[in-house]
Amino acid sequence: MGATEGRLSSEDRREQILAAATAVFGERGYAGGTTDAIAREAGISQAYVVRMFGSKEQLFLEVARRAVGRLEAEFRAVISQFSGEETMLERQSALGRAYGELVADRGILLSLLHLFGLGHDPVFGPEARDSFLGVYRLVREEAGFSPEDATDFFARGMLNTILLAMRMPDRKEDPMAFELLSTSMGPQCEAILALYEDAPARA
Amino acid sequence: MGATEGRLSSEDRREQILAAATAVFGERGYAGGTTDAIAREAGISQAYVVRMFGSKEQLFLEVARRAVGRLEAEFRAVISQFSGEETMLERQSALGRAYGELVADRGILLSLLHLFGLGHDPVFGPEARDSFLGVYRLVREEAGFSPEDATDFFARGMLNTILLAMRMPDRKEDPMAFELLSTSMGPQCEAILALYEDAPARA
DNA sequence: CGGTGAAGTAATCAATTGATTACCTCTTGG
């Protein structure tokens, strides 16, 4: 995301800022992510970040809504392929792979995790609950998961996301950590660890 | 935690500040939790909070270490009761109850969750990974869980913690939310929801 | 051309916040 690009259309710039904000909020959370860090990541001025979205709060809301949108879109794409002939296990791993795809755009899942930590907030709290329930409803009703299967699926997803948030892959040489990572992430473990190698490490 | 108490010994005051900090950091996270909010919660001056612990960073470190300590202590207490005759399911629900106990002191689990979100941080990142691996090791080696059982156990714990962090119990009248809560928390659901009623809501 | 509107920024502001300092106020032992 260097500063090498010249002028962009409002629409393109908007996308670029959203991408930068997703990365920054994903790493630092809402309170910890500054509009200045986002601006630097996008190669523009801090003033423009704020002006384009009105406020940091609005920007985070858009980041969160995009993230949920991507998650739901990815799930729906998989669900639409269901024939009704699959075993439950097949459905579960298909959705699991969809989830795995999202790891590539790491900020998406991490931003959502940070959103979920803001339940106390009068703005983000309701947003978090609505978002989570929306995805749960999707998996229950459209993917046809039982309450137990859906809960297991989300539980595993949350553990995987937290392992990424804490950068557990940094410890993959530790046998205990590797066991945990590969047990939790299952067959996608290798792919995810590989993806993770090019971690920005823009701490 | 009113301001009704007079002078306390350094030791008592320290405990009180740690309790206040656990609650505040649990709700707002590290970046979002101010030393001033902690001071108000403890009924003392902001200056004293900082002076007692040297820095906000040190304070959060102590909060996090205490939280992990409590979690491990609770687990060890349960594990020490194991006879070697239980089924795996019995062991799992015994540890699950131990986890449930900690919900009473809600800040503990939520502070840990926020710690886990700080994997990028040069100080808190390593702390988070060490802490998590320490508890995992405990469950694997001392409680005798297989990698799969341990992973399932942690996955469920993470989902439960996130549901608390996002205040999903506020939505318990929504059938979908209630289904999710009761499926994830299992038999302890009622007790946890009851505990949650007296949520401080000190947003 | 020239001017008009969109893209973008430098400069600056006001509020917040972690930290520091100098001071106050009890208690307690000699």
Next chain:
DNA sequence: CCAAGAGGTAATCAATTGATTACTTCACCG
């Protein structure tokens, strides 16, 4: 009593940060 040390705070600082404003630059159209 009184000195000394521990508990504790008011006042203040410097840095950070989200937001605002006035300005600049550039593309394009008539």
